[in-house]
Amino acid sequence: MLITVQKYGGTSVGxxxxxxxxxxxxxxxxHKTKRVVVVVSAMGSATDVLIGLAKQLSLVPxxxxxxxxxxxxxxxxxxxxxxxxxxxxFSAISLTGAQAGILTESTHMxxxxxxxxxxxxxxxxxxxxxxxxxxxxxxNTLGEVTTIGRGGSDTSAVVLAAALNAKNxxxxxxxxxxxxxxxxxxxxxxxxxxxxxxEMLELASxxxxxxxxxxxxxxxxxxxxxxxxxxFKPDQGSWVKETNMEVSKPVTGITASEEQVILxxxxxxxxxxxxxxxxxxxxxxxxNVDMIVQSVENGSQNHISFSVHEEDVLKAKMVSEKMAxxxxxxxxxLDEDVSKISIVGVGMISRPGIAAKMFSTLGNLGIxxxxxxxxxxxxxxxxSRKDTKKALETLHHVFDLDRV
Amino acid sequence: MLITVQKYGGTSVGxxxxxxxxxxxxxxxxHKTKRVVVVVSAMGSATDVLIGLAKQLSLVPxxxxxxxxxxxxxxxxxxxxxxxxxxxxFSAISLTGAQAGILTESTHMxxxxxxxxxxxxxxxxxxxxxxxxxxxxxxNTLGEVTTIGRGGSDTSAVVLAAALNAKNxxxxxxxxxxxxxxxxxxxxxxxxxxxxxxEMLELASxxxxxxxxxxxxxxxxxxxxxxxxxxFKPDQGSWVKETNMEVSKPVTGITASEEQVILxxxxxxxxxxxxxxxxxxxxxxxxNVDMIVQSVENGSQNHISFSVHEEDVLKAKMVSEKMAxxxxxxxxxLDEDVSKISIVGVGMISRPGIAAKMFSTLGNLGIxxxxxxxxxxxxxxxxSRKDTKKALETLHHVFDLDRV
Numbered sequence: 001m002l003i004t005v006q007k008y009g010g011t012s013v014g015x016x017x018x019x020x021x022x023x024x025x026x027x028x029x030x031h032k033t034k035r036v037v038v039v040v041s042a043m044g045s046a047t048d049v050l051i052g053l054a055k056q057l058s059l060v061p062x063x064x065x066x067x068x069x070x071x072x073x074x075x076x077x078x079x080x081x082x083x084x085x086x087x088x089x090f091s092a093i094s095l096t097g098a099q100a101g102i103l104t105e106s107t108h109m110x111x112x113x114x115x116x117x118x119x120x121x122x123x124x125x126x127x128x129x130x131x132x133x134x135x136x137x138x139x140n141t142l143g144e145v146t147t148i149g150r151g152g153s154d155t156s157a158v159v160l161a162a163a164l165n166a167k168n169x170x171x172x173x174x175x176x177x178x179x180x181x182x183x184x185x186x187x188x189x190x191x192x193x194x195x196x197x198x199e200m201l202e203l204a205s206x207x208x209x210x211x212x213x214x215x216x217x218x219x220x221x222x223x224x225x226x227x228x229x230x231x232f233k234p235d236q237g238s239w240v241k242e243t244n245m246e247v248s249k250p251v252t253g254i255t256a257s258e259e260q261v262i263l264x265x266x267x268x269x270x271x272x273x274x275x276x277x278x279x280x281x282x283x284x285x286x287x288n289v290d291m292i293v294q295s296v297e298n299g300s301q302n303h304i305s306f307s308v309h310e311e312d313v314l315k316a317k318m319v320s321e322k323m324a325x326x327x328x329x330x331x332x333x334l335d336e337d338v339s340k341i342s343i344v345g346v347g348m349i350s351r352p353g354i355a356a357k358m359f360s361t362l363g364n365l366g367i368x369x370x371x372x373x374x375x376x377x378x379x380x381x382x383x384s385r386k387d388t389k390k391a392l393e394t395l396h397h398v399f400d401l402d403r404v
Numbered sequence: 405m406l407i408t409v410q411k412y413g414g415t416s417v418g419x420x421x422x423x424x425x426x427x428x429x430x431x432x433x434x435h436k437t438k439r440v441v442v443v444v445s446a447m448g449s450a451t452d453v454l455i456g457l458a459k460q461l462s463l464v465p466x467x468x469x470x471x472x473x474x475x476x477x478x479x480x481x482x483x484x485x486x487x488x489x490x491x492x493x494f495s496a497i498s499l500t501g502a503q504a505g506i507l508t509e510s511t512h513m514x515x516x517x518x519x520x521x522x523x524x525x526x527x528x529x530x531x532x533x534x535x536x537x538x539x540x541x542x543x544n545t546l547g548e549v550t551t552i553g554r555g556g557s558d559t560s561a562v563v564l565a566a567a568l569n570a571k572n573x574x575x576x577x578x579x580x581x582x583x584x585x586x587x588x589x590x591x592x593x594x595x596x597x598x599x600x601x602x603e604m605l606e607l608a609s610x611x612x613x614x615x616x617x618x619x620x621x622x623x624x625x626x627x628x629x630x631x632x633x634x635x636f637k638p639d640q641g642s643w644v645k646e647t648n649m650e651v652s653k654p655v656t657g658i659t660a661s662e663e664q665v666i667l668x669x670x671x672x673x674x675x676x677x678x679x680x681x682x683x684x685x686x687x688x689x690x691x692n693v694d695m696i697v698q699s700v701e702n703g704s705q706n707h708i709s710f711s712v713h714e715e716d717v718l719k720a721k722m723v724s725e726k727m728a729x730x731x732x733x734x735x736x737x738l739d740e741d742v743s744k745i746s747i748v749g750v751g752m753i754s755r756p757g758i759a760a761k762m763f764s765t766l767g768n769l770g771i772x773x774x775x776x777x778x779x780x781x782x783x784x785x786x787x788s789r790k791d792t793k794k795a796l797e798t799l800h801h802v803f804d805l806d807r808v
Contacts, residue, residue, distance in 0.1 A: 016460035050480065056420035057484055058491035065490065068498055069483035072476040076454065079473035080461055086469065087462035094472055099547065143503065 003125070003166040004029045007039040007135065007157030011174040012231040013077045014044035022231065023084040025172070026130060030090065035125050037164060039135045039157040040081055042073025063108035067137070067147045071097070074134035074153070082132045092130040095120065097146075098139035100131075102156065106140040110149035113138055113156070116163035133160060154215035162222035169224050171211060172231040177238035178203065178210055180401035181254040186393050188402035192252060193236070196243045199252045200226075202344040202378045206255040216240060243346070250347040250354050251399035256388050257342075260290070261313045262335040262371065263320050264305035269328035278304055278323050285319050287312045291340070291373045291382060307338060307371065307382065338370065339388040342380040343395060355379050361398050365390055407529070407570040408433045411443040411539065411561035415578040416635040417481045418448035420488075426635065427488040429576070430534060434494065439529050441568060443539045443561040444485055446477025467512035471541070471551045475501070478538035478557070486536045496534040499524065501550075502543035504535075506560065510544040514553035517542055517560070520567035537564060558619035566626035573628050575615060576635040581642035582607065582614055584805040585658040590797050592806035596656060597640070600647045603656045604630075606748040606782045610659040620644060647750070654751035654758050655803035660792050661746075664694070665717045666739040666775065667724050668709035673732035682708055682727050689723050691716045695744070695777045695786060711742060711775065711786065742774065743792040746784040747799060759783050765802050771795055 006029060008022050022040075030036045041047075050070045054061040061069075078094035085092035097104075101117035124131045135153025140146050148155060154171060161169035176191055178200065183189040195203075197220035204213040210228055219226045219240060229237025268274050275294055282289050291307040308316045313334070320332045341362075348354040355372075358379055362369055367390070371382040383391060396402055410433060412426050426444075434440045445451075454474045458465040465473075482498035489496035501508075505521030528535045539557025544550050552559060558575060565573035580595055582604065587593040599607075601624035608617040614632055623630045623644060633641025672678050679698055686693050695711040712720045717738070724736045745766075752758040759776075762783055766773055771794070775786035787795060800806055 016457060019461060053420060053480070053484055054487055057423060057488040061487045062490045062496075065483045065486045065498055068500075069480060069487070072479045072483075075476045075479075076457070076473060079469045079476075080457055082469045083458055083465045083473070084461040086466040092466075092469075094469055096472075 001035055002033050003035040003037060003164045004033045004170070005037045005039070005157055005161040005164065005166045005168070006170045006172060007153055008041065008172045008231060009153065009174065010041040010044050010047070012172055013040055013081065016080070019077070019080050019084050022081060023088055025231065026081075026085060027088060027090060030130055034128070037121060037125070037131045037133060037160060038081065039133050039153055039160060040074060040077045041135050041153040043077045046073040046076065064144060067108045067145050071134070071137040071145045071147055074136050078132045078134045085130055085132070090130055091128055092132060093124050094132040094134070095124070096134050097137035097156070098143075100133045100160070102138035102159070104138035104140055104146045104148060106142060106144070106146070108146055111138060111140065111146040113148060113159050116159055118160075118163045121164065149214075152212065152214070154212040155218055158215045158218045158222070158224050158226060161224045162218065167225060168227055169219065170227045170229060172229060173210060174231065175210055176230040176233060176235065177228050178208065178240070179253070181392055181396050182256065185256070185389055186396050188396060190401065190404070192238050194239045194241065194243050195252055196346050197240060198377055199344050199346055200240045202342070202375070203253050203255060206257060206342050206344070208253070208255055211240070248347070249345065249400055250351045251343045251345040251401065252347070253344050254392060254395050254399070254401065255342050255344070256392055257340045258385050258388060259310045260307045260338040260340050260382065261310050262291070262305055262307045262338050262382060263316055264303055264333045264335070265320055265324050265329045266303050266331040266333060267329050268302040268304060268324070270302040274302065274327055275304055277327065278320070281319050281323050282316060285315055287316050287319065291371050291380065293371055305371070307340070310336070335370065337384050338382050339385040340380050340382050341388070341391050341395065342378055343399060344378045346377050348379070349376060357398065358395065361394055362391060365394055367391055405439055406437050407439040407441060407568045408437045408574070409441045409443070409561055409565040409568065409570045409572070410574045410576060411557055412445065412576045412635060413557065413578065414445040414448050414451070416576055417444055417485065420484070423481070423484050423488050426485060427492055429635065430485075430489060431492060431494060434534055438532070441525060441529070441535045441537060441564060442485065443537050443557055443564060444478060444481045445539050445557040447481045450477040450480065468548060471512045471549050475538070475541040475549045475551055478540050482536045482538045489534055489536070494534055495532055496536060497528050498536040498538070499528070500538050501541035501560070502547075504537045504564070506542035506563070508542035508544055508550045508552060510546060510548075510550070512550055515542060515544065515550040517552060517563050520563055522564075522567045525568065553618075556616065556618070558616040559622055562619045562622045562626075562628050562630060565628045566622065571629060572631055573623065574631045574633060576633060577614060578635065579614060580634040580637060580639065581632050582612065582644070583657070585796055585800050586660065589660070589793055590800050592800060594805065594808070596642050598643045598645065598647050599656055600750050601644060602781055603748050603750055604644045606746070606779070607657050607659060610661060610746050610748070612657070612659055615644070652751070653749065653804055654755045655747045655749040655805065656751070657748050658796060658799050658803070658805065659746050659748070660796055661744045662789050662792060663714045664711045664742040664744050664786065665714050666695070666709055666711045666742050666786060667720055668707055668737045668739070669724055669728050669733045670707050670735040670737060671733050672706040672708060672728070674706040678706065678731055679708055681731065682724070685723050685727050686720060689719055691720050691723065695775050695784065697775055709775070711744070714740070739774065741788050742786050743789040744784050744786050745792065745795050745799065746782055747803060748782045750781050752783070753780060761802065762799065765798055766795060769794055769798055
């Protein structure tokens with residue numbers, strides 16, 4: 001029996017009216033397959049309100065209590081959607097993460113989902129009930145409510161789809177799908193009908209923001225096809241699934257992230273293990289580091305530079321200065337005018353010259369490239385923020401993304 | 405080991421600042437006994453906000469989903485209070501009704517508490533933790549969250565006190581205790597230092613509003629002394645406990661309820677079973693009936709009249725008219741100008757003339773008595789609403805309540 005799994009985000013269930021609308025979409029799916037499991041996020045800003053209350057009582061809220069607190073946001077929206085479905089004449093039931101059998105690590109605030117025991121869900125489905133599951137939460141072996149990190153409802157939905165052997169997972173959101181680039185920046189941005197897990201992983205991590213990277217990873221692992229689509233329009237959105245590696249275009253999407261800062265530690269002593277010490281210290285401080293470059297000039301001048309998210313910059317600067325003093329460096333330099341432009345596509349694997357084409361395009365525009373990093377299916381360049389829009393638009397055109 | 409059980413109502417935990425204050429009071433108790441269990445209601449109007457959301461999605465919300473929804477209010481306040489205690493350097497943990505071992509009937513929205521398994525609470529207390537329990541909720545044998553009816557947090561607290569063999573249960577609220585009458589109406593109203601369970605039961609049912617009748621009943625049953633006191637002042641409040649039956653004053657307190665309406669069904673056929681049929685029909689419609697009077701005039705004219713809460717009046721009128729048609733009555737009459745004044749006191753049992761004194765006092769004031777009902781320790785008179793204040797003040801004086 002085919003099971004439909006749908007997930008609705010916070011903006012989609014942000015008010016009673018919107019919940020009514022979501023109920024209608026769920027009923028539409030129920031008429032098709034009779035087996036519908038719906039995962040919901042907390043209403044609109046509910047989670048932020050709860051976090052705000054917690055912050056007023058504790059600078060660093062106790063993790064267990066934090067989870068007990070913010071998981072209530074999803075309990076509210078799940079119960080409300082279930083009520084709306086019942087009011088419309090359908091049989092429905094809301095299940096918490098615990099009731100839905102979602103077992104997580106015992107750690108709090110960002111527990112990973114370990115297993116799903118779908119027996120209760122199957123039981124409710126067999127009674128012809130629409131099952132509404134609270135996203136973002138689970139339970140650990142101690143019986144404590146855990147949450148799985150922000151954006152975790154996407155992951156909850158894909159994990160449930162996998163556990164229920166649903167082929168697809170529909171992620172309903174306030175945008176219409178995944179775009180070749182940000183449509184607010186580039187008017188010619190197009191919706192991508194299909195994209196591979198790997199490409200989506202790069203795009204999700206790069207801040208496209210439509211889909212949580214953990215959900216993509218989980219979909220890839222379990223072969224769940226993810227359909228990102230609009231809650232408010234009936235059209236097809238974008239499918240994330242295995243796609244043919246022999247694709248027609250080398251580049252699938254382009255992203256820009258303007259929240260980067262580059263730190264450079266200059267003139268470090270040129271002894272083995274220096275880089276290891278620097279990045280260990282940064283990791284110990286919980287700082288995510290990106291775009292690492294180590295350059296050795298004249299056989300002894302050793303510079304290390306890397307980019308961090310701007311919210312980590314103060315902490316990163318402190319750690320860097322401490323390490324600089326320890327390792328013989330005389331200077332830590334910050335560049336806060338950084339925008340990271342990335343082109344992503346599985347098609348670039350088999351095609352040489354894509355990187356060169358990106359660099360020369362930027363060069364022809366008179367844009368200075370500050371750093372370059374690459375992966376199998378991604379090339380990123382750090383440039384000045386003032387050049388972001390121009391770079392995006394031109395690369396979008398040069399790599400043929402504004403044409404079908 | 406002595407265990408302290410405290411309960412804080414919705415106004416007491418209505419904001420982060422107030423929760424800080426409650427945390428300080430809890431810590432004060434912790435310093436004394438080291439074993440503290442705190443029961444909390446939802447923050448201020450949180451429950452009403454949730455009910456408002458539900459009503460927007462369903463006229464008659466599904467009971468299971470309703471409980472899943474509104475129980476989150478207590479989860480929020482319990483987690484926040486626990487965070488505040490931890491922030492202040494104490495070890496604390498919040499427990500849901502289910503985690504605290506509160507097993508209820510399987511019915512929803514007004515489930516009765518069946519048993520409490522206090523092992524988890526004992527376990528946490530033995531780790532020197534302050535235990536914060538969500539009021540108003542439990543779990544049924546199916547593992548579903550249930551709620552125990554409005555005002556139920558009082559009951560949760562007393563039930564826990566009984567299960568934990570705590571001698572006392574402190575009910576912290578926004579008033580300073582139980583008064584001889586409503587201090588907003590009668591300026592000479594005095595705080596009652598001690599009151600018996602039975603008297604409190606009459607007063608609680610009569611709408612004194614400080615303490616839920618179920619909590620009093622439960623305290624009586626298990627011998628838990630209930631201390632009703634102010635969250636915001638350190639003074640002693642009022643103790644509800646077994647008191648000496650030989651008390652000095654016949655009357656302990658006086659209440660007025662202005663939300664009454666009297667319905668009369670006139671000229672019913674005078675056959676056996678008529679009254680039974682009328683009140684069965686009202687009970688089937690879920691209407692609470694009070695002050696029943698049946699009068700038979702001239703051996704055949706049979707009138708039945710009773711009072712209901714004004715929120716039930718439309719339903720009661722409909723049922724009464726249906727029954728009137730069925731049972732040969734030609735008229736249903738409403739009196740909406742009804743105020744019920746009640747004097748309560750165990751002292752009246754052994755003293756004749758208390759009723760007469762009440763009636764003549766009202767008579768001397770020129771107040772017409774519309775109905776009279778009595779119990780062992782209570783005499784109630786229905787009068788016109790315009791006379792409420794005058795009746796309260798005079799009876800308060802006549803029965804010596806304004807003197808210690």
